[in-house]
Amino acid sequence: MRPTSIVWCRSKEIATRLQEKWKGVVTDRRPVPHYLDGQFFESQTTQLYDVNDPSSQTLLSRTPQATSSEIDAIISSSQNAFLPWKRTSLLGRQQIMLRFSSLLRKHQDDVASIITLEQGKTFGDARGDVLRGLQVVEAACAAPNLMMQDHLEVARDMDTLARREPLGVTASINPFNFPAMCPLWSIPMALVTGNTHIIKPSERVPGASQMIVELAEMAGLPKGVLNIAHGGHDTVNALCDDPRVRAISFVGSDQGGKHVHDRGTKNGKRVQSNLGAKNHAVLLPDADKEAALDSIAGAAFGAAGQRCMALSVLVTVGQARKWIPELVEKAKALTVGIGFDPEVDVGPLISPRSKQRVLEIISSVEEEGGSILHDGREQKLSSPHHEKGNFVGPTIVRGQAGMRCYDEEIFGPVLTVVDCETFQEALELINSNRYGNGASVFTNSGSAARQFEMECEAGQIGINVPIPVPLPMFSWSGGKASALGDLGFYGKSSIMFYTKLKTVTSLWRKSSVDLGRGGKVSVNMPTIS
Ligand code: NAD
Numbered sequence: 001m002r003p004t005s006i007v008w009c010r011s012k013e014i015a016t017r018l019q020e021k022w023k024g025v026v027t028d029r030r031p032v033p034h035y036l037d038g039q040f041f042e043s044q045t046t047q048l049y050d051v052n053d054p055s056s057q058t059l060l061s062r063t064p065q066a067t068s069s070e071i072d073a074i075i076s077s078s079q080n081a082f083l084p085w086k087r088t089s090l091l092g093r094q095q096i097m098l099r100f101s102s103l104l105r106k107h108q109d110d111v112a113s114i115i116t117l118e119q120g121k122t123f124g125d126a127r128g129d130v131l132r133g134l135q136v137v138e139a140a141c142a143a144p145n146l147m148m149q150d151h152l153e154v155a156r157d158m159d160t161l162a163r164r165e166p167l168g169v170t171a172s173i174n175p176f177n178f179p180a181m182c183p184l185w186s187i188p189m190a191l192v193t194g195n196t197h198i199i200k201p202s203e204r205v206p207g208a209s210q211m212i213v214e215l216a217e218m219a220g221l222p223k224g225v226l227n228i229a230h231g232g233h234d235t236v237n238a239l240c241d242d243p244r245v246r247a248i249s250f251v252g253s254d255q256g257g258k259h260v261h262d263r264g265t266k267n268g269k270r271v272q273s274n275l276g277a278k279n280h281a282v283l284l285p286d287a288d289k290e291a292a293l294d295s296i297a298g299a300a301f302g303a304a305g306q307r308c309m310a311l312s313v314l315v316t317v318g319q320a321r322k323w324i325p326e327l328v329e330k331a332k333a334l335t336v337g338i339g340f341d342p343e344v345d346v347g348p349l350i351s352p353r354s355k356q357r358v359l360e361i362i363s364s365v366e367e368e369g370g371s372i373l374h375d376g377r378e379q380k381l382s383s384p385h386h387e388k389g390n391f392v393g394p395t396i397v398r399g400q401a402g403m404r405c406y407d408e409e410i411f412g413p414v415l416t417v418v419d420c421e422t423f424q425e426a427l428e429l430i431n432s433n434r435y436g437n438g439a440s441v442f443t444n445s446g447s448a449a450r451q452f453e454m455e456c457e458a459g460q461i462g463i464n465v466p467i468p469v470p471l472p473m474f475s476w477s478g479g480k481a482s483a484l485g486d487l488g489f490y491g492k493s494s495i496m497f498y499t500k501l502k503t504v505t506s507l508w509r510k511s512s513v514d515l516g517r518g519g520k521v522s523v524n525m526p527t528i529s
Contacts (some may be wrong), residue, residue, distance in 0.1 A: 025210050048064055078227055086166050103218055122341075136189065167247050250271065279437055279458070280430045282317060297334070300415040302345075303347075336376075379393025436459050438458050441463060459477040460476075
């Protein structure tokens with residue numbers, strides 16, 4: 001038997017230590033505070049969402065539904081902070097980002113710990129969650145270069161210059177599955193470009209955002225530039241409706257993202273929405289088998305499949321289908337358990353409801369004519385603590401389009417295998433799927449890789465890479481039904497998203513009198529250049 005009770009005690013110790021060390025972190029069942037004007041403050045609400053440790057259902061804290069007057073105060077604070085922050089020089093803002101990035105790196109393990117406690121993912125994976133957000137902060141430090149614009153003498157003594165100006169108050173609405181990375185997709189780019197920002201963390205995982213604002217404060221960010229408004233749908237709707245909020249970045253489910261996109265744009269805001277996905281990998285028979293199967297198992301079952309870029313469909317071409325038993329062996333070798341256990345590969349799902357849905361989808365496979373190749377419902381669990389957790393073991397099923405396991409985003413550790421005879425058939429399958437976040441091919445053929453790159457319609461393509469998310473010097477490029485809005489998160493796109501273009505045309509020449517010209521008024525559009 002694995003020493004899970006030791007890991008269990010350790011997670012309690014970690015919870016206590018984090019609460020003692022971090023001003024806004026709560027692990028003893030109290031409501032978490034909002035953050036405004038550089039201070040945490042308790043909500044007066046009576047509406048609270050429970051935050052449970054998903055590996056045990058232990059109640060850690062409660063997320064308050066901000067009252068309308070609290071939301072109003074938070075937006076006012078962000079509005080008041082805007083002009084002074086806009087007038088802070090770009091290099092001054094860059095300095096704060098540089099300090100923020102180094103503090104985030106220094107406290108990476110604490111942020112990862114609260115993620116493992118509240119969200120359940122393994123500690124190693126939680127460190128990756130923080131790192132991927134930290135990389136956006138680091139990329140944001142290049143803002144002076146990214147913000148450079150055009151300047152031209154357009155006529156004699158007449159110049160036009162373009163400048164990018166911040167929008168004002170911006171907000172991000174975040175999902176449960178990346179408690180650090182997703183808020184950090186928005187915060188650094190919104191702030192470095194001169195906007196103020198309100199974080200609406202997922203009500204299920206508030207802790208990482210509480211640490212992020214404290215670190216930003218330590219980095220010297222002025223009061224009010226970064227605030228937190230907690231809550232669920234009511235907070236989201238208030239942010240969508242308030243005219244002072246100029247832009248919203250949403251990451252989450254299809255339903256939530258469409259709602260925010262429609263409501264926000266109807267109210268005249270810029271909205272970028274990253275939504276659900278169904279990511280395919282094509283396995284060609286000429287691939288490096290061992291490396292491909294390792295990558296596929298890691299991408300399908302890592303984070304218990306709760307990644308928008310999780311690999312959820314494996315398309316075998318021709319003889320590659322014969323490798324599935326070896327993939328099953330790799331799935332069987334993965335350990336399911338508490339995220340703080342260093343030997344664990346797959347943590348729990350976020351909630352009992354989520355587990356129930358995943359189990360239902362697995363059950364639907366045989367009813368709909370597919371087969372279960374490896375059944376995670378039968379995963380042996382080794383400790384009494386596990387019994388209360390939302391655990392589902394890695395599962396591999398064989399199915400096809402038209403079945404729930406293929407058509408729906410499962411958001412659990414379930415890989416659906418679809419067999420195709422030809423590469424062309426595999427490409428057509430992917431392109432007929434409504435989602436388009438990412439897709440990969442495993443092959444040793446340069447021409448097949450090239451064809452995949454050119455013909456696959458997903459926005460993020462992997463060649464022998466299972467989760468092809470670009471680093472933040474590029475922009476997020478998920479497409480089709482996986483994204484709404486024209487501009488992707490981070491990179492150059494986010495400079496465009498968080499700023500508006502202003503052009504200034506100026507004329508500085510000697511006066512007409514000096515030049516010997518009369519004072520004749522011209523009423524025509526210029527006819528010569
Ligand atoms: P979710 O949509 O339930 O919640 C996301 C946020 O939106 C939360 O803050 C929630 O309070 C709010 N919200 C949800 N529905 C709402 C509604 N109807 N009205 C107002 N507010 C609403 O998503 P989740 O379960 O937290 O996250 C999982 C989903 O996020 C998956 O579908 C996953 O694919 C997606 N996701 C996408 C990306 C991406 O970049 N494409 C990244 C991470 C997660």
